[in-house]
Amino acid sequence: GNGEVTEATICGLARLSDPEIADWIHHNVAFPNSMVDRITPATGQREIDITRENYGIEDGWPVFCEGFKQWVLEDKFPLGRPALEDVGVTFVPDVAPYELMKLRILNGGHAAIAYPAALMDIHFVHESMENPLIRAFLAKLENDEIIPVVPPVPNTSLQDYFALIENRFTNPKIGDTIPRLAQDGSNRQPKFILPSTADRLAQDLDVQGLALVSALWSRYFEGTSDGGKPIAFNDPSADRLQAAALASRNDPMAFIGITDIFGSVGANPQFQKRFGEAIASLRSQGAAATLQRYLDGTLAS
Known part of the structure; x- marks a missing residue:
């Protein structure tokens, strides 16, 4: 931690x-280990303008955030501590279950919606949640594949936690963006998505939705949206990811064969099969139609 x-x-x-x-x-x-959670989008001209126009404050770098906040802290203080619970801190003997819940459900949710939204030319996170296909895709993925492999968290309903997150993603006031969620995927996917994939494969469970997330990431790195707009990458591994994504047009395994990212997941036959089905659909029918096929249960047909 x-x-x-x-x-x-x-x-x-x-x-x-x-x-x-x-x-x-x-x-x-x-x-003591800790976990903090509060969506805080990058500062841009929008935030600067709102601060000036709504509050009369000239600030070159205002920090916007959502109303929700969570701070979970291990109660390991040898000489006593302030009563931080009086201001909302949750003290626990072990923060690991809370951190894993956040990484898999919240961060994993962000990682899941980033690439279909980008391929569909959607800029803001709340706008992606207004798209019925993306919202339904997230709900099915979380409830069918991610939450079932998240270990129990003390005094917490994982379904209620996801419902809270789903509502947080719809908040239009913070102006969180899809480009922010899509950046640094080479670091985020191995932390937020692929561990759930690996856990399901280890239990011989289906990974159709999670493989679709990986396929969406690959399709994103081909460099253009479904509408033909160029995609601006923000990833230290962008060059090799794009090279692998383009190579996967001839060899579908080229992208998931990047071993320092996909590890043993990329070599798993079940994952390869599901990835192949998803990437073929994304190229032939586009992101929106592919999400619909996933929701309808016809993606493998």
């Missing part, structure tokens, strides 16, 4: 100059 990472970093730096101080920090300072 982030607490262990912070401790390793601080103790490692301290050890370079004074090993005794590093040992003291390790034995006496608490580094």
Whole structure:
């Protein structure tokens, strides 16, 4: 968790100059793991204009965010702590189940809707949720494939958690964008989507929807939307991802064969089959029709 990472970093730096101080920090300072959740879109001209026009404030970098906020913190403080629960902090013995829930359901949801929306020339996240195909795709994917492989979280209904997230995604005031969700997929897909895929494959469960997400990502990296508009990539691996996506037109396995991203998932025959069906449909019929086929249960036909 982030607490262990912070401790390793601080103790490692301290050890370079004074090993005794590093040992003291390790034995006496608490580094509790935590999870925070609040959708905060990138600042752009829209946010600058709203701040000036609605509030009379000239700010070159206002930070917008949603009303929802969540902070989950491990209760590991050797010398006491402030009563942060009085301002909304949830104290737990282990933050890992909460973090995994967020990564799989919320971040995974963002990763799932980013690429169909981009291929359909949709700019804002709330606009993607106004599209009945994308909203239904997200709901089916979450309820049928993602949530069933998320471990239980204390005192939490995963279905209620998704319903809350679905509502948060519809908020038009924060102006979250599809380009923000689509960026850095080479880092996000292995964290947010592929672990759910791997868990389902390990249990011999179907991955049709999750493979469709990977196919949508591949189709996105071919570089043009279904409407013919060029797609601007924001990913450190953009060049090799686009090369692999274009190569997959002749060899469907070229994209999912990128082993440092897909790992063993890309070599799984069931995943390969589902990916092949999805990418073929996306190229021949487009994103909207492919989502409809997934919803109708005819994507494999």
